[in-house]
Amino acid sequence: LEAMGLVKMDILGLRNLSIIERIVQQLQLRDPEFNLLEISKQDEATYQLLRAGNTQGIFQLESEGMTQLLKDVAPETFMDISDTIALYRPGPMQFRQTYLENRRHPAQKVTIHPALEEITATTHGILIYQEQIMQVATNLAGFSLAEADTLRKVMSKKDDAQMQNLQSKFINGMVQKGYSQAQAHHIFDIVARFAAYGFNKAHSVAYSLIAYQMAYLKANHPLLFYQSLLSSAIFSEAKLKTYLDEISRQNITVLPPSVNRSSQVFEIEDHGLRMPLNLVKGVGNVKTKAILENREHHGPYIDFIDFISQSVLMKLNSTQIEHLIYAGALDEFKLNRMSMVASLKDVMDYADLIKVETQNQVHLDFSLLSPPKLTMVRENKPLLSRKEKEVFGFYLTYHPLKQVRQDLKQAHRLIRQIKSKERTTLLVFLVSYRKIRTKKGEDMAFLTVEDEYDTLNCVLFPRDFRIYEDLLEPYQVVLITGRTQDKGDFIINQIEKVAMS
Numbered sequence: 001l002e003a004m005g006l007v008k009m010d011i012l013g014l015r016n017l018s019i020i021e022r023i024v025q026q027l028q029l030r031d032p033e034f035n036l037l038e039i040s041k042q043d044e045a046t047y048q049l050l051r052a053g054n055t056q057g058i059f060q061l062e063s064e065g066m067t068q069l070l071k072d073v074a075p076e077t078f079m080d081i082s083d084t085i086a087l088y089r090p091g092p093m094q095f096r097q098t099y100l101e102n103r104r105h106p107a108q109k110v111t112i113h114p115a116l117e118e119i120t121a122t123t124h125g126i127l128i129y130q131e132q133i134m135q136v137a138t139n140l141a142g143f144s145l146a147e148a149d150t151l152r153k154v155m156s157k158k159d160d161a162q163m164q165n166l167q168s169k170f171i172n173g174m175v176q177k178g179y180s181q182a183q184a185h186h187i188f189d190i191v192a193r194f195a196a197y198g199f200n201k202a203h204s205v206a207y208s209l210i211a212y213q214m215a216y217l218k219a220n221h222p223l224l225f226y227q228s229l230l231s232s233a234i235f236s237e238a239k240l241k242t243y244l245d246e247i248s249r250q251n252i253t254v255l256p257p258s259v260n261r262s263s264q265v266f267e268i269e270d271h272g273l274r275m276p277l278n279l280v281k282g283v284g285n286v287k288t289k290a291i292l293e294n295r296e297h298h299g300p301y302i303d304f305i306d307f308i309s310q311s312v313l314m315k316l317n318s319t320q321i322e323h324l325i326y327a328g329a330l331d332e333f334k335l336n337r338m339s340m341v342a343s344l345k346d347v348m349d350y351a352d353l354i355k356v357e358t359q360n361q362v363h364l365d366f367s368l369l370s371p372p373k374l375t376m377v378r379e380n381k382p383l384l385s386r387k388e389k390e391v392f393g394f395y396l397t398y399h400p401l402k403q404v405r406q407d408l409k410q411a412h413r414l415i416r417q418i419k420s421k422e423r424t425t426l427l428v429f430l431v432s433y434r435k436i437r438t439k440k441g442e443d444m445a446f447l448t449v450e451d452e453y454d455t456l457n458c459v460l461f462p463r464d465f466r467i468y469e470d471l472l473e474p475y476q477v478v479l480i481t482g483r484t485q486d487k488g489d490f491i492i493n494q495i496e497k498v499a500m501s
Helices: 015-030 044-051 064-073 078-087 096-104 130-141 145-157 160-176 181-195 201-220 222-232 237-249 284-298 304-314 318-326 337-353 381-392 400-407 462-471
Strands: 253-255 267-269 272-274 355-358 361-364 424-437 443-450 455-460 476-484 490-498
Touching: 015 201, 015 222, 044 064, 044 201, 064 078, 064 096, 078 096, 078 201, 130 145, 130 160, 130 181, 145 160, 145 181, 160 181, 201 222, 222 237, 222 267, 222 272, 237 253, 284 304, 304 337, 304 361, 318 337, 318 381, 337 355, 337 381, 381 400, 400 424, 400 476, 424 455, 424 490, 443 462, 455 462, 462 490
Parallel strands: 253 272, 455 490
Antiparallel strands: 267 272, 355 361, 424 443, 424 476, 443 455, 476 490
C-alpha cells in the first residue's frame, strides 16, 4: 500500500485498555481527582513488582521469557522498561548479554563497535531501536533523514535489490568520513543483522506506558486489578487458571460463586474476590441474568428449597443446577453439596407441583404442599474435587493434592521444578492414561498427570507398564519417579499409589 502512495494504518484492539478503564472508573468513584496520566513514573512498589517478575496480566510482560528478562534487567526507570520490551525482539537478542553486563558493570562497558559508542550511550552499548539505525546512517554515513528512513524500511523488509544500492552508498559514505572499508562493512553488517527485527522506539515507549500503568495498578490496587483482569478472562479457561494460581500466591481469597452474592463479573468481597455465576459451565450469561433478575424481584434466596423452587420460574434444568451446586454456588444454604445433589430431583418435583399459572402468569404457591424431606449424604471430597474441576475447568476450593501434600512428611518437587534428565519423584494427580501396543506386540501407556499448577505428559514403557498397570486408575493421587527426555515427556519407571483422605 505504501509503495502505491496510500497511507497504511494498523488499528489494533487491546483488551488491556478495557482492563485499565474499569479499574480507573472504580478508583474515580473513591477519588474523583484520580488521573492515571499523572501517576508517578518513579513508583518503587511498581518497580519492585517488575523486578520480582510478578507480571501475569500485564501488557507485553507476562510471557515466561519476558518475565525472566525483566528479572535480569531489574528495571529502575521507565526507559528501562522500554529497553526490556525492545530487547525481547529477535534483532537485539544476540546482544542481550552485552546489554546486561554493561548495565551491571558500567565501568567495564563494552560497545559493539567504538564508532557506535555515542549512539548507544543510553542503551548500554548496543543497538535496540530502529531510530538508532537511522542515527548510524546519518552520523556515520552522511545519509539524509529521508535516506536513513528508506534504509530502515529496506532492511526490515529484506529487499535485496534496493539493499545493494544502499549498502554501496552506506560504505562509500563512511569511507568519505574517514572510516576504512573494513570498518564500514563491519558496521553495516551489525546494523543489517539488527535492523531485520529491530523495534520502533515510539512503539516500545507506547507499549511501556501501558505496561507501566498496569504494573502500577497491580502494585498499588491489587484487588481492583485482579477483579478487572479476571472479569476480562471469564471465557478463557487457561488464562483464568494462570491468574488464579498467581492470586493464590498473593494470599488473596477467591470465593466460589454464590446465587445470592455473585453477578456476571468478579466482585470484590471481604478483601477477596467473588466469582461470577456465568463462569460455571452450562450456566452461561442467559441463565445468570435470569438468576440475577429473579433475585432482584424476589429478594435473596432463603434456602435450598426456595432456590430450587424459584429455578422452575427461571427455567433452569437439573444439569445446570447440579453444576451450580458442585461449583459451590449454593454452599450458603448450609447443606453439603452431596446432600443437595441427592435431594435435587425430589425438590424439583415438588417445585413443579406448586407451580401455578393464572392469567398467563406463573408463580409458586407454597401453601399447596409441604416441602419434601431432604436426603442427607456424607461428603465425598475426591468426588467433589473432580466435579469442581469439571464445572470450572480448574480446582478452586479443594485440590486433591492439597491435603495429601500436607500429610506426607517428605517434600516432593512440583512439575515446574523438574530439572532436565534428572531423576525426580513427583506427587501428582493421575488425570488420564492411554494404552497402546508397540510394533513388538507389547503394551505401554501415555499418561497425563497434574499438580496444583501444571500438567505433565508421561510415558510408561512396556517393562514398567507390566509392573504398574494395576495402579493406573484415573483420579488417583500417585507418586511417580523418573526423568524427562529430550522431547520433554517424563519417562516413568516407578509408581506408588497414595491414599487420599
